[in-house]
Amino acid sequence: MSDHLSALSAAFLSAEDVDPHVSLVIGSFAVLAGPAPSLDELRRLVEQRLALAPRYRQRIRRTALELRPPRWEDDPALDVRLHVRKAEVTTPGERGDVAELVGRAMAARMDRDRPLWDITLCDGLAGGRWGLLCRVHHALADGVSGTALLRVVYDVPHETAATAVGVRRVPRSRLRRAAGAAWVAGRGGSAFLPALVPVHGPSVTGLIGEGRRYAWTGVPLASVREVRRDMHVTVNDVALAAVTGGFRALLVHRGIEPHSRAIRSLVPVSAWDGALVDGPDNRVTLLLADLPVELDDPVERVRAIHDLVDRLRRDREPEAGVVAQQLLSAVPYPLVETATRLALRLPHHHLSTVTTNVPGPQQPLSCLGREVEQMLPYVPIADRIRIGVAMFSYCGELTFGITSDLDVADLDVLVEGIDAAWWSLAGSRTGGGR
The missing domain is CATH 3.30.559.10 (Chloramphenicol acetyltransferase-like domain)
Known part of the structure; x- marks a missing residue:
C-alpha cells in the first residue's frame, strides 16, 4: 500500500x-x-x-x-x-x-x-x-x-470475499489502451465535453446544510430476471432506469419540466479490474450520464439507459477518467491541491446527483453468531449535489439508499418513484420494497 x-x-x-x-x-x-x-x-x-x-x-x-x-x-x-x-x-x-x-x-x-x-x-x-x-x-x-x-x-x-466487480468494471487491457492511442486521439478527452454544458433549466441541486435525511427501499433481484433476459439488459441498467423514473417523479412533483438534460448523474465505475480487494484504497473512475427523465414509458427508459451506458463506454469515458487521474499524479501536489480547492469553491450547474452501485455478498453474513438480515448503503453528498443514491445488492435483494440534505422535504416522492419504476418493469409486486 x-x-x-x-x-x-x-x-x-x-x-x-x-x-x-x-x-x-x-x-x-x-x-x-x-x-x-x-x-x-x-x-x-x-x-x-x-x-x-x-x-x-x-x-x-x-x-x-x-x-x-x-x-x-x-x-x-x-x-x-x-x-x-x-x-x-x-x-x-x-x-x-x-x-x-x-x-x-x-x-x-x-x-x-x-x-x-x-x-x-x-x-x-x-x-x-x-x-x-x-x-x-x-x-x-x-x-x-x-x-x-x-x-x-x-x-x-470465503467465496464472497470482496472483489472489484463494481459497476461494469473497466478491463485492464482497455485502461492500457486508453493511456496510449485513445487519449492521444482525443476520444477519451472528448468524452467529458458534455459535462461542460450546464444541466437544462431548474434541477434538484442547491446549497447544502449540516443535516442529512436518509431513506431506502428494497426490491428482490429475481423480480426482473425475465425482463433482463427478454430485453438483453443488465441489473445495473434496470436499477439506473428505476432511479431515472424516481427523479422524473420528483421533477413532476416539483413542477419542473423533465427535460432530457435536467438530471445529469455522476456514475462511479470500479477500476479494480476484478482483482481481490485486499486493502482500502480509491480505484474508481466515472461516467457522466444525462438520465432520460423525459421518458414516461418504463421499457423505453431501460432501453435508453442501456444504450446510453454502452455509448459512453464506446467513447471510453471511464478510461478517460483513469488517464486523467494518472496525469494528475505527475503534476506537483501544491498545484493540484490549489486547483481542486478553487474548483470546489466555484458554483456550478453541471451535475444533479450521484448514483453508485456496488455488488455485495450473495450469501448471508453474520456477526457474533447473529445473521445479517438487511444491508442499507449510504452515499455522501457535497458541492450543491443535494441528493445521492447508493445501490447495494445482498442475498438476492437490491437496496436503494437515498441521501439528501435535511431541507429536502419531499424525499419520499423520489423513494416511492424509484420503487414504482422498478415494479413497472417487474410486474405485480411479490415482495421486498419499503
Whole structure:
C-alpha cells in the first residue's frame, strides 16, 4: 500500500476543508437478528480482526510544507474503544427511527487525528433486532474497497470475499489502451465535453446544510430476471432506469419540466479490474450520464439507459477518467491541491446527483453468531449535489439508499418513484420494497 494519498483521495479531504457542511463518509447500516451482543463483545471481535485491514490502524498526516500529498502513518495511540461505540435507536425502532439515526450519524465528521473509520452498535430495533452502523471516510476507501471493513466485523464466506466487480468494471487491457492511442486521439478527452454544458433549466441541486435525511427501499433481484433476459439488459441498467423514473417523479412533483438534460448523474465505475480487494484504497473512475427523465414509458427508459451506458463506454469515458487521474499524479501536489480547492469553491450547474452501485455478498453474513438480515448503503453528498443514491445488492435483494440534505422535504416522492419504476418493469409486486 502506498504511503501517500492519491490525488482522488486527497480531493475528498479538500472537499471537506472547503465546505464545513460536508461530511464525506461512506458506509452501511446492517440489520441483524437479535439479541444484540454486548459492546465489550463487539470491541473484542474488532480488536482481534483489525489486522485483516492494516490501513484501519493508520491515520492521516500532512507532509512538511504540504509539498506532497498527505501520507498514512501508524497510530500508536489507537484505541478501539474510541472507534467502536454504542447508540440506542429511538423507540420504537421502526423504519423512520433507523433513517433518522443513519442521517444524523453520517452527517457527523470524523476526527482526522484518528484512523478514519468507526462502528456503532445500535440496539433497540423493532422485533428484537439490532444494527451495526459502519462508517469509512472516502479518503480511505471507495465503495468497493470499503467493504474490507466487513471482514473486520462479519463472518464472510470465503467465496464472497470482496472483489472489484463494481459497476461494469473497466478491463485492464482497455485502461492500457486508453493511456496510449485513445487519449492521444482525443476520444477519451472528448468524452467529458458534455459535462461542460450546464444541466437544462431548474434541477434538484442547491446549497447544502449540516443535516442529512436518509431513506431506502428494497426490491428482490429475481423480480426482473425475465425482463433482463427478454430485453438483453443488465441489473445495473434496470436499477439506473428505476432511479431515472424516481427523479422524473420528483421533477413532476416539483413542477419542473423533465427535460432530457435536467438530471445529469455522476456514475462511479470500479477500476479494480476484478482483482481481490485486499486493502482500502480509491480505484474508481466515472461516467457522466444525462438520465432520460423525459421518458414516461418504463421499457423505453431501460432501453435508453442501456444504450446510453454502452455509448459512453464506446467513447471510453471511464478510461478517460483513469488517464486523467494518472496525469494528475505527475503534476506537483501544491498545484493540484490549489486547483481542486478553487474548483470546489466555484458554483456550478453541471451535475444533479450521484448514483453508485456496488455488488455485495450473495450469501448471508453474520456477526457474533447473529445473521445479517438487511444491508442499507449510504452515499455522501457535497458541492450543491443535494441528493445521492447508493445501490447495494445482498442475498438476492437490491437496496436503494437515498441521501439528501435535511431541507429536502419531499424525499419520499423520489423513494416511492424509484420503487414504482422498478415494479413497472417487474410486474405485480411479490415482495421486498419499503
